[in-house]
Amino acid sequence: MRKSTPLKRAAPCATLSPVAQSESRDAILTKTPAETAALGARVASRLSVGDVLFLHGPLGAGKTTFARGLIGAWTGSTEDVPSPTYTLVQTYEGPRGQLWHVDLYRLDDADAALELGLEDAFASAVTLIEWPERLGPHAPRDRIDIFLQPRGEIRLIEFVGAGGRKGAHFLD
Numbered sequence: 605m606r607k608s609t610p611l612k613r614a615a616p617c618a619t620l621s622p623v624a625q626s627e628s629r630d631a632i633l634t635k636t637p638a639e640t641a642a643l644g645a646r647v648a649s650r651l652s653v654g655d656v657l658f659l660h661g662p663l664g665a666g667k668t669t670f671a672r673g674l675i676g677a678w679t680g681s682t683e684d685v686p687s688p689t690y691t692l693v694q695t696y697e698g699p700r701g702q703l704w705h706v707d708l709y710r711l712d713d714a715d716a717a718l719e720l721g722l723e724d725a726f727a728s729a730v731t732l733i734e735w736p737e738r739l740g741p742h743a744p745r746d747r748i749d750i751f752l753q754p755r756g757e758i759r760l761i762e763f764v765g766a767g768g769r770k771g772a773h774f775l776d
């Protein structure tokens with residue numbers, strides 16, 4: 605279990621502010637799909653090519669909802685963002701570079717991930733990955749792990765840095 609830490613600073617916005625913060629993680633509550641998408645949009649402004657985001661959580665946790673908000677903000681477009689459940693990868697272009705939205709739920713085995721060209725994406729695009737556990741040994745060390753936990757309509761969304769990336773203060 606990850607340990608909860610108390611709020612360390614005043615919250616400027618009641619809904620999308622950390623409910624807990626430490627040196628290594630931020631945690632945020634969202635109450636609606638729109639809030640989860642808005643959080644994704646806010647994260648987009650903090651990203652640059654080479655960033656890898658792992659989206660963890662059960663089916664229906666809100667991973668694609670979060671990704672849709674993020675992708676809309678990255679591309680600046682209001683076009684539909686289809687779930688990559690069947691295609692495994694959808695790519696997008698934005699003013700600050702390419703973004704890959706990946707869903708590995710249907711990946712046969714970890715080695716098949718390399719055939720998707722993911723290592724190129726890790727180097728030269730923003731990469732968002734649903735079901736990242738499927739990457740096994742091919743998971744990049746430097747990344748942000750985002751854990752989405754459903755509690756009824758509420759989602760507890762935690763940001764944890766891995767490798768050289770810091771999860772804390774990511775949203776400041």
Ligand code: ADP
Pocket residue numbers: 634635636637638640661662663664665666667668669670734756757758759
């Ligand atoms: P995943 O990609 O994790 O399987 P989706 O984003 O496709 O999940 O679906 C999330 C579902 O949960 C949607 O039907 C959405 O309307 C619903 N939902 C309810 N409350 C929330 C919330 N606070 N944030 C995100 N989704 C929510």
Ligand code: MG
Pocket residue numbers: 667668687707734
């Ligand atoms: Mg999904």
